[in-house]
Amino acid sequence: MATHPGGLTAPGATALAHPAIRTRKLVRRFGDRDILKELDLTVAPGEFTALLGRSGSGKSTLLRAVARLDHTVEGSGELSVPERVSLSFQDSRLLPWLRLIDNVTLGLRGPGARERGLTALAEVGLEGRDRSWPHELSGGEQQRAALARALVREPELLLADEPFGALDALTRIKMHDLLRELYERHRPAVLLVTHDVDEAVELADRVLVLEDGRISVDLTVDLPTPRSRRDPRFQEYRDTLLTALGVALPVRAGSATPGTAPRGVAETPR
Incomplete structure (x- = not known):
């Protein structure tokens, strides 16, 4: 390869x-x-x-x-x-008419579905919130729930x-x-x-x-x-990517020349 x-x-x-x-x-x-x-x-x-x-x-x-x-x-x-394959979006896309546990386990089948959902909620810091409605969660908590929903399917x-x-x-x-x-x-x-x-x-x-x-x-x-x-x-990687995105960078003392790629960078031929 x-x-x-x-x-x-x-x-x-x-x-x-x-x-x-x-x-x-x-x-x-x-x-x-x-x-x-x-x-x-x-x-x-x-x-x-x-x-x-x-x-x-x-x-x-x-x-x-x-x-x-x-x-x-x-x-x-x-x-x-x-x-x-699981997906996660900027909008958590929780269904407002379902409690949190039912959102997380939506589509899961089998007798262990609820236990898997509870474990996933605990992993994202939402233990004990399984009976909550989506509107009762903050934006960050809604995204935690979305991650639980994505990962519960392994x-x-x-x-x-x-x-x-x-x-x-x-x-x-x-x-x-x-x-x-x-x-x-x-x-x-x-x-x-x-x-x-x-x-x-x-x-x-x-x-x-x-x-x-x-x-x-x-x-x-x-x-x-x-x-x-x-x-x-970290700043070298950041600067390389910003340069690739067309952002002009000032030269900082002791830094690499803007646009100089750190080790591990490849540019694909056009």
């Missing part, structure tokens, strides 16, 4: 035997505009990947295609995902579309810690769509930039967890 320094898998490289996500030549058109242009992507089982891009770059379009919510994607290649792949975008700064920090903790415990593959570069570097072990319908940057974040945003290496 083709790799780059830092353990990076090149976009379009030979796929793993059973990848969590595999797309080849994926195309999505809106009218006469190509949003995804023969896009190739492979995500390994258990890999935490974040997807960045400017507004309108196709991030959510790609996630919807991978989730098989969009059946109008085209291409001569393939789209392959596991059988067990997914092989978790797709998250800006799940913390509507939360205040303090709640976001707490949710970052919770998501990383749950990921370490359950180890699904994760594809996190976000516009927040700091969030991507803090949470993911691989960060992609989507530009002009294709993956333009593929970066391995070689930092131990938990990560500190004050770590100079």
Whole structure:
């Protein structure tokens, strides 16, 4: 399998035997505009990947295609995902007429469904709230419940579309810690769509930039967890990604030249 320094898998490289996500030549058109242009992507089982891009770059379009919510994607290649896939959105999408336990276990079958739901609620810090109604929860608690609903199914792949975008700064920090903790415990593959570069570097072990319908940057974040945003290496990754997104950066004393990629970064040929 083709790799780059830092353990990076090149976009379009030979796929793993059973990848969590595999797309080849994926195309999505809106009218006469190509949003995804023969896009190739492979995500390994258990890999935490974040997807960045400017507004309108196709991030959510790609996630919807991978989730098989969009059946109008085209291409001569393939789209392959596991059988067990869960989704999490910016809106928690809890059903207001169902109590919390019934929201979390919706669609689960078997005599152990309720116990699994209670365990999932406890994992996200909502123990004892199983009889609550969604409107009785704060925004952060609703997102915790949404994570419980996603993980109770023991997914092989978790797709998250800006799940913390509507939360205040303090709640976001707490949710970052919770998501990383749950990921370490359950180890699904994760594809996190976000516009927040700091969030991507803090949470993911691989960060992609989507530009002009294709993956333009593929970066391995070689930092131990938990990560500190004050770590100079964190700032190097952040600056590289901001530069890739077209943000002009001032030169800081002792920092790498803006646009200089740290170890583990590959730019995909246009």
